[in-house]
Amino acid sequence: MSDHHMAITKQKKKEILEKLDGIIQKNKSLVFVKFNKVTVADASKIRRSMRDAGVGLYVAKKTLIKRALSGLTLTGTMPELEGELALAYGEDLIAPARESQGSKKQTEGEFEIVGGVFEGAYMSKSEMTVIASIPGRQTLLAEFLNVINSPIQGFAVALSEIAKKKA
DSSP: OHHHHHHHHHHHHHHHHHHHHHHHHHOSEEEEEEEESOOHHHHHHHHHHHHHTTEEEEEOOHHHHHHHHTTSOOBSOOOOOOSEEEEEEESSSSHHHHHHHHHGGGOSSEEEEEEEEETTEEEOHHHHHHHHTSOOHHHHHHHHHHHHHHHHHHHHHHHHHHHHHHO
């Protein structure tokens, strides 16, 4: 009976490792998120909002995450991984960190960045937190458009005022 149980565990580990390998190979940016006392409801809320932003969240044992990462040639030092761990990942370089940081507010439990991988290098908690604060492309575009539009808007308003006065 116990042998049979072991085989399932081994098989499950293999499946998890394959899933992790797939995630790690495909994504340029990975965020290690420590979470603790996060309710199932909060977890699914976080997952949903992350998915909407194109970010995946995968929970796995630290040992398996470390084993999957050991196959990569990464520069830097792997940050200290402790507690329950999830891997936030995505095609976008910044989104996984930004979404992980933002998701903190969606739970009473602990949900915090403890490090990550960014463009082939391990990142510390503080480095990943800095990356998380970089605004997204949409935000940057909106701010840029705002900047280039504002003086012109003012100028157009002034011109129309002058035109009204002359009329």
